[in-house]
Amino acid sequence: MYSNAVWRKGLRKPNQPAVRPSGWQLFNHNRLARLGMWIFVCCTVLACLAPILPIPDPNATALVHRLAKPWLIQWFFGDMVQNPPVFEGWLGTDHLGRDLLSRVLWGTQISLLVGGSATLVAALIGSLLGLVAGFWGGRIDNLLMRGIDMLMAFPYILLALAIVAVLGAGLMNALFAIAIVNIPFFARNVRGVTLGVVRQPFVEAAQLVGKNRWQTLCTDVLPNVMPTIVITMATTLGWMILETAGLSFLGLGAQPPQADLGSMLGEGRKLLFTAPHVSIIPGLIIFILVMSINLIGDGIRDVLDPRLKSGVMGRPAAATNIRCNREADEFARPEVQGLIVNQLQTEFQLGHATYQAVNNVSLTLEAGECLGLVGESGSGKSVLALSIARLVPSPPGCIVHGQVWQDTQDLLSIPLAQLQHIRGNKVAYVFQDPATALHPMLTVGSQLVEAIRAHRPISYRQAWQQAVNWLERVQIPNPGQRVHSYPYQLSGGMRQRVVIAMALINQPKVLIADEPTTALDVTVQAQILKLLKQLQQDTKAALLFITHDFGVVTTLCERIAVMYAGQIVEMGYTTDVLNHPAHPYTHQLIKCIPKLGGEGALATIDGLPPAMNALPPGCHFAPRCPWAETRCKESTMTLKAISNSHWVRCCKPL
């Protein structure tokens, strides 16, 4: 949810057009990243200005002033009468009387330069190796990865020491050593991500378009791997600075009298007890630099996260945020066996725009009843179903009004722990795609056991037996063996049966099925629907069935609700609504159903559904309605009863 503070910062102002947050806004939203950036910029600017600042030569020695304490410390802790503070530099001097402020500034410059260059070299070579290995696979992958494995087999600091020993001590050689040591880190990371990306269908599609391998690599794979490379670079830079400091500390990096933060730390080590400031100051600067770079890395990750880029400014919560203004006496507490949804309103906040995905929806579902929810794509069916279980990703989603009653409990008012007890137990969900709903690394048996034991205190053995029984109940052949299968070993139809078993295993009071058979062929679809109906009647669950298919609604659902632009526009008994549609939208939708062997072009509804962030006034369907009048576009439409069991949101029902 956006706070007023966010509005004030200019991320979102009321009535502004839909604009996605810019990269800078996303970065700026992460306060710690902002702090890190300011610290890093200050350190870098000061280090860059070292040549023109009025500070002494960093290598000029003055033995008379050796080991002078920082001026502020002298002033603060000194005995003003006997030892008045003597100004010998803001940060004091080292064992040769060299000005520490000057050395720290010059040293920071060198550390940043070496760390940054090593990061660039390692990122460039490592990413290229990772990309090529992951994309080409086979022998090339084998060859490159075995080389990388050999590099990784050495403890990295030993390897860096060995490289510097071969090349000779010095900053440039330390840079190469650190870069080489970090190449495997980039190569492994990038290869892993590339392997995931090359298996995506869009990469195959790019090759079908006629792109050659290099073009596909550069235009399709690389942009998807880039966020990983950038984030790894941001997090590695701090690490590289530390490693440079480590080598210099051991006397293998910067050579005297040249200063970098590591060599200063090394020099100060011997004076840790007599003049601690000589080592504490460079140590502190290393700490501040590395911390600030890591914080910036977090901010960059936010900028590159596609979900955040799409307008969300935070990670999703375990349950959808509720922003309702609840007045105690506004609604009576109903006694329900099934489900009552009352004036539900769900919004998405994307950048400056508010999308009203579910707009004032009310419906009732009795125990053992099946209600079909139909409507064009994007009409808000899934968001309505997800809102009932408070599963809408939040942010950007937020429930702004309404109640969802189940067993005298308003699911929108109860605490998360209580809701988690209800999800999967009293309210269950069957998702559209069983392949993504099932855990790919666990057997179906252990997933079913997990579903049971999350809500019932029974032994693993008992739960396992129930899992086998349920697989039999959903007509999976040879359940005793299939219970040990992984999801990838099952067909699409079998996977969907497992998902249905998982949803019904705790005998829920409410079952929500979101297009559970869309991905299946007609024969399997018919079997699954029959099974679902039978199990629903056995368990007396109230079933909310989302579909595009009127045929399915006719066979499965006693009642139907038609959704358009986030609202229910018509609701009633399936036979009434399908035989005598009263809303022009339902009428047009039914006309679009293709007829087997029918001739001529397929019917469509003229125009497009409205954007959810710019809904037209009055009836939202009016701009596409052939019967619309001026009053349709002006007056607000409410759902009105045209008979005891048939409601329609139209001022001129057909």
Ligand SMILES: Nc1ncnc2c1ncn2[C@@H]1O[C@H](COP(=O)(O)OP(=O)(O)OP(=O)(O)O)[C@@H](O)[C@H]1O
């Ligand atoms: N996570 C999300 N972030 C932003 N907007 C979303 C999100 N999920 C859904 N929406 C928007 O909410 C609106 C309703 O989407 P919903 O998925 O409920 O449609 P639907 O009727 O179920 O469509 P379909 O039949 O294609 O599944 C759409 O405009 C969609 O863009």
